[in-house]
Amino acid sequence: MEFILTILGSGGAQPAQEKHPSAQILQVNNRFFLIDVGEGTQIQLLRYGFSHQKIDHIFISHLHGDHYLGLMGLLFSMHLSRRQADLHLYSPPGLDEIILLQLKHARSSLSYRICFHPVKAEENEVLFEDEEIRIESFPLDHRIPCSGFLFAEKNRQYRIIKEKLPTNILLQHIALLKQGKNVVDEQGRILFEASEYTRPPHHARSYAYCSDTAYNPKICSIIRHADLCYHEATFMESDIQKATETYHSTAKQAGRIAKEAAVKRLLIGHISARYKKPDELLIEAKSEFEFTELALEGNSFHVSRSS
Amino acid sequence: MEFILTILGSGGAQPAQEKHPSAQILQVNNRFFLIDVGEGTQIQLLRYGFSHQKIDHIFISHLHGDHYLGLMGLLFSMHLSRRQADLHLYSPPGLDEIILLQLKHARSSLSYRICFHPVKAEENEVLFEDEEIRIESFPLDHRIPCSGFLFAEKNRQYRIIKEKLPTNILLQHIALLKQGKNVVDEQGRILFEASEYTRPPHHARSYAYCSDTAYNPKICSIIRHADLCYHEATFMESDIQKATETYHSTAKQAGRIAKEAAVKRLLIGHISARYKKPDELLIEAKSEFEFTELALEGNSFHVSRSS
Numbered sequence: 001m002e003f004i005l006t007i008l009g010s011g012g013a014q015p016a017q018e019k020h021p022s023a024q025i026l027q028v029n030n031r032f033f034l035i036d037v038g039e040g041t042q043i044q045l046l047r048y049g050f051s052h053q054k055i056d057h058i059f060i061s062h063l064h065g066d067h068y069l070g071l072m073g074l075l076f077s078m079h080l081s082r083r084q085a086d087l088h089l090y091s092p093p094g095l096d097e098i099i100l101l102q103l104k105h106a107r108s109s110l111s112y113r114i115c116f117h118p119v120k121a122e123e124n125e126v127l128f129e130d131e132e133i134r135i136e137s138f139p140l141d142h143r144i145p146c147s148g149f150l151f152a153e154k155n156r157q158y159r160i161i162k163e164k165l166p167t168n169i170l171l172q173h174i175a176l177l178k179q180g181k182n183v184v185d186e187q188g189r190i191l192f193e194a195s196e197y198t199r200p201p202h203h204a205r206s207y208a209y210c211s212d213t214a215y216n217p218k219i220c221s222i223i224r225h226a227d228l229c230y231h232e233a234t235f236m237e238s239d240i241q242k243a244t245e246t247y248h249s250t251a252k253q254a255g256r257i258a259k260e261a262a263v264k265r266l267l268i269g270h271i272s273a274r275y276k277k278p279d280e281l282l283i284e285a286k287s288e289f290e291f292t293e294l295a296l297e298g299n300s301f302h303v304s305r306s307s
Numbered sequence: 308m309e310f311i312l313t314i315l316g317s318g319g320a321q322p323a324q325e326k327h328p329s330a331q332i333l334q335v336n337n338r339f340f341l342i343d344v345g346e347g348t349q350i351q352l353l354r355y356g357f358s359h360q361k362i363d364h365i366f367i368s369h370l371h372g373d374h375y376l377g378l379m380g381l382l383f384s385m386h387l388s389r390r391q392a393d394l395h396l397y398s399p400p401g402l403d404e405i406i407l408l409q410l411k412h413a414r415s416s417l418s419y420r421i422c423f424h425p426v427k428a429e430e431n432e433v434l435f436e437d438e439e440i441r442i443e444s445f446p447l448d449h450r451i452p453c454s455g456f457l458f459a460e461k462n463r464q465y466r467i468i469k470e471k472l473p474t475n476i477l478l479q480h481i482a483l484l485k486q487g488k489n490v491v492d493e494q495g496r497i498l499f500e501a502s503e504y505t506r507p508p509h510h511a512r513s514y515a516y517c518s519d520t521a522y523n524p525k526i527c528s529i530i531r532h533a534d535l536c537y538h539e540a541t542f543m544e545s546d547i548q549k550a551t552e553t554y555h556s557t558a559k560q561a562g563r564i565a566k567e568a569a570v571k572r573l574l575i576g577h578i579s580a581r582y583k584k585p586d587e588l589l590i591e592a593k594s595e596f597e598f599t600e601l602a603l604e605g606n607s608f609h610v611s612r613s614s
Contacts, residue, residue, distance in 0.1 A: 013383070015349050039347060039377065039380040063413055080321045107451050144414050
């Protein structure tokens with residue numbers, strides 16, 4: 001049961017050699033969620049061994065080019081591969097219009113359906129939910145409407161200790177144990193005690209993606225205790241004025257958010273190409289929050305279910 | 308005085324690992340002409356040491372994604388670099404609308420002016436002309452409006468043999484010699500004979516770019532005797548039916564065009580990702596036209612002025 005984030009690109013808006021703009025893929029068990037799709041994402045997917053056939057959900061934080069310009073090429077490639085399955089696209093309004101205009105001029109209609117889910121950047125919204133996972137958006141503070149995304153596993157069932165279970169136990173009793181409930185008879189006597197026949201559920205893992213944003217401590221309550229948190233760190237604290245002007249964060253501010261939200265691990269990226277030594281931004285973030293790493297292109301971050 | 312074509316990408320529509328879609332840059336003396344801008348072109352420019360600051364003219368053959376999806380990212384990067392100079396963009400109509408819509412949603416206005424030159428795909432047109440070069444478009448035969456481009460140096464001046472020239476010769480006499488004309492006095496007597504004081508002009512070089520197209524021998528009269536010719540070769544002759552259906556060419560057909568047009572060198576590219584051995588397409592094209600090479604990514608092709 002995997003929960004793995006892979007960085008496909010984490011460069012700033014201005015491209016640099018061998019640095020791709022924002023794109024990440026989160027594997028949760030058998031699902032692959034694509035988060036932002038900077039230019040070149042489809043080539044990066046190939047490079048790191050991901051098939052676009054497995055992607056059914058794409059999340060775009062905002063409509064600055066370095067976060068979505070790889071989408072159209074990916075959509076065309078899915079079409080050329082004769083995709084049939086619906087594709088769910090979560091984005092601020094406008095991306096639908098951009099896609100339709102480009103399809104019009106290419107005189108193309110796709111082999112599959114795009115289910116477009118407009119994201120309201122000013123609200124918290126549940127974008128997707130099933131038995132395993134809930135995905136929420138939350139407002140960030142950027143020059144244009146911009147959302148972060150929280151991917152949270154749901155609390156799982158208690159785990160049956162099979163070797164202790166009598167062979168003749170009824171299925172409905174197992175179902176009760178999986179909910180952590182004792183099995184009692186009609187007189188209220190305990191037949192099977194949950195604590196004896198089960199182990200506690202696995203830890204429900206979570207990942208918070210905080211795309212382009214000014215320092216915004218309002219997000220802390222939403223991303224609190226996330227196992228893994230990505231936060232942009234475009235500038236160093238010495239350039240805080242530039243950060244404020246452009247609605248971006250400094251590495252120090254990213255660290256402060258991680259500390260205030262008490263996340264377990266922080267990844268920083270979207271570092272401006274002006275900084276030739278990203279380690280300096282890492283040191284700055286670590287001065288606030290020790291468990292910080294660089295979101296380096298090609299790196300994968302595993303979250304264990306025993307976290 | 309350089310005339311160098313560099314291939315930034317020559318993959319087919321479906322991306323393959325380490326193969327970028329169509330993009331080329333032609334250097335003619337101090338000018339850099341960008342021809343088609345597939346996704347990832349700005350990264351490829353960086354990789355091969357070209358500065359986008361030097362590009363003032365961009366030519367887009369048609370509005371299929373693999374020929375223009377890298378443009379928007381490049382335009383944004385030029386803006387982030389605070390470009391001031393006008394940018395001339397030659398493309399089928401519609402690309403202007405696509406750019407404006409994306410700028411609108413990014414709430415951005417560029418730091419420079421784009422001069423948009425709509426190209427009529429059904430006509431031959433002179434798109435650009437100065438003392439050194441003339442650039443023409445010509446119709447190709449594709450599923451949507453699509454143009455080829457011919458970059459032709461103009462006939463240059465006769466070259467003065469300086470060591471033979473008397474020191475007291477008048478400037479207007481030099482100007483006549485440079486045109487290959489004898490200098491005569493009022494009585495019609497020859498003062499300086501052009502053939503004695505000059506060498507013939509350098510060869511005027513040319514490059515023909517034949518983007519996506521079905522086999523279309525009508526183009527031969529336009530690209531005749533080009534020093535260098537790129538022609539797409541998406542399929543092998545054994546898949547000619549697919550080529551016909553999709554308005555593409557086979558490698559054999561590309562060779563046939565080169566032979567009929569009597570170009571000097573042929574480059575083939577846009578090879579479908581289905582073929583794992585591009586050399587087989589090269590052999591096929593060579594069976595028609597010996598001087599064929601693969602338009603491999605990162606390769607440069609020099610045209611000498613003594614060609």
